[in-house]
Amino acid sequence: MRASSPKIGERTVRADISFLKDRFQAPIKVSREKGYHYTDREWRLPTIPLTKGELFALTLGARMLEAYAGSAYAPQLRSAIGRLAQRLPEQEWLDLQQLADERLIFRAGAETHLDWEIWQRLEDACREKRRVWMRYRTASRGDQVSERELDPYLLHIYRGTNPYVIGWCHKRQEVRWFRVDRILALKTLPETFEIDPTFDPKAHLAMIFQHEAGGIPRQVRIWFDAQTAPFIRERRWHPTQVIEENPDGSLILRITVRGMNDVKRWVLGYGRGARVLEPPDLVDMMRQEICEMSRQYVDEEP
Known part of the structure; x- marks a missing residue:
């Protein structure tokens, strides 16, 4: 390692050697016999320099x-x-x-039981645009099991703990979401597919409140009392959200989303501190749910 080239000065070479030793702990020594040389022949310059x-x-x-x-x-x-x-x-x-x-501890909510092999097959199918067959358990239908063929468009981890595959469901003839940890069996099929050119992943996700993808986008208005309002102001709950402030400290949250069931469950979490104003069918859903809940809290034993 000598400064023999007329285009490179000795000062430049020395500076480069110092940089290699200081930044990358390069095992460089100098001697009269060998000049500057590596003492470890196996040492290689890292391909990704990181601080x-x-x-x-x-x-x-x-x-x-x-x-x-x-x-x-x-x-x-x-x-x-x-x-x-x-x-x-x-x-x-x-x-x-x-x-x-x-000193820095991360804690998630309830853990999911994700089958790593199924996840990897879905990754490969998304990348190669290969159709898959799956046996799927639907929790909202009493763990009913069905068989489906799916063109997997993308994988989405919602709130860090809920893994979904989003794609074209041939059974329902529409884009659907499926929880990966509810897939009981999965096979990659020989058929390939092309993603619908009208499907925009970001736009699709922006119209979903949590993970319910069905229906057309509709405006939802929810009133929160003055005690609950600070918890709503401090977060951005949805890309479309608009907050209307009231003189008494309460507020109205306005969002445009597809599914109403996820909104219903979310609003129920705030108890009497929240009330749905529109759309009318969501108001009816809230009334029915609250009535059925109240029946469960009578004095009689279940």
């Missing part, structure tokens, strides 16, 4: 994804982060791991 801060951010991202998306990606994440960490001094890497493990 300590960048590697820490990746480590946190891995912890977060593992916490919220489950253990499906855990082995791959740990392997990738470990390889990237090889360029850091061992003690610095141990310090980063300790900080990530003990």
